[in-house]
Amino acid sequence: MNKPSKMMSDCAERQMSEAALVAAARLHEEAAVRELIRRLNGRLFRVARGLMSTDAEAEEVVQDAYLAAFTHLDGFRNAARFSTWITRITLNCAAMRLRKQHAQEEYDTVEEPALRSGEVVLFPGLETEPTEAALGRMQTRALIEAAVSELPSDIRLVFLMHDASGLSLHDIARDLSLPLGTVKTRLMRARHRLRRIITDRIQGGFETIFPFAGHRCAGMAESVVALLKERQHLP
Template sequence: MSTKPQSKPACAEHQLSEAALVAAARLRDEAAVRELIRRLNGRLFRIARGLMTSDAEAEEVVQDAYLAAFTHLDGFREEARFSTWITRITLNCAAMRLRKAREQQEYDTIKDPALPNAEVVLFPGTEAEPTEAALGRMQTRALIEAAVAELPPDLRLVFLMHEASGLSLRDIARDLSLPLGTVKTRLMRARHRLRRIITDRIHGGFETIFPFAGSRCAVMADAVVALLKERQELIRGSD
């Protein structure tokens, strides 16, 4: 009795280790490459966004890093994790773009205007629910992202690597080739600056939180007046 070969489950890649995925990617397995990208997108984007001044530039850096990594997998000696290796490639790609941008600015003698409204979007984006709670979360996130965007690149990078990507301080020190003490100091300075930036932004603006105006206010007024009239606490002649 012959048996049919079992096909690999569609979600099998999600269960494979990073090393197994890299081994498959070496054999040009598209599914493995896609799964590695899916797992690393958030981490690499945040790292790139920590150095670049816009989301578009950060995405280009991440794309460059993927292309460099997957076209030169023979250069990956597995002395470290693949995620660590491609993190360093991402940092190098960002550094190259920044260097080229500086050289171009010096050549053109033109300084581009700052981007006051630059935002750090947590990649990939999530769909917003049309609810007040979702709107509140979006506004809070926008406030934090705008504040993070104002940090100097060296502080922003460490902050995003630790707080957004969840890397340990030791991993960050290793990936950036920095002393552990320097990483700790930069993270502390980033937090202090963020606290100051956010405090300055909301100073005098607390009257805008928990809004209860417009139709909500009108409905509440109508309901209270109706109840008071039922209890004869208001003169009906005031209708």
């Protein structure tokens, strides 16, 4: 069995193009799958979080999207970038989950420790006591995340895709099948509402919110790879 992933260094994997990684993933290269997950985690999590009310739901959506994409790579025809293709899959997975929630009228009947949709779960950081500067950044990020969580899902999604994930307005319009003018209007509304919520307490820094790195990023790769092996899509 051909296992070129055994011969690829981490540096080499991270220098590979997206197309090369997808080609390797088609050959069931575990290293390529992990690298694609690492590259896309932040973008897909923010897209999912734009529609879902909690971090946990968004994380489940991203995992569903990865499993759908990597088990159906034969459906990817290279007509668009893989990142665009899987972004659409993520949007579809989120939409399906929301439809199911509405149909069954399941609105989190099991209470988690008083966690409201406007609150955020701070991701694990250093175990040592944070410095004053680090603590300030954590508090600022928490403030922004809480404010973003209060936005209606339609404008929250556009805001996260543009200001947090760096997608262009044209790409967002294409991925959401919306007129460009609608996307621009939603982004303007999101920014205006955020300014009202946080006024002058924050200056930039939107690229740091809803991160998906470190332990959670690695955990997503482990979870997806394990499920792909279970379904015999990886050796």
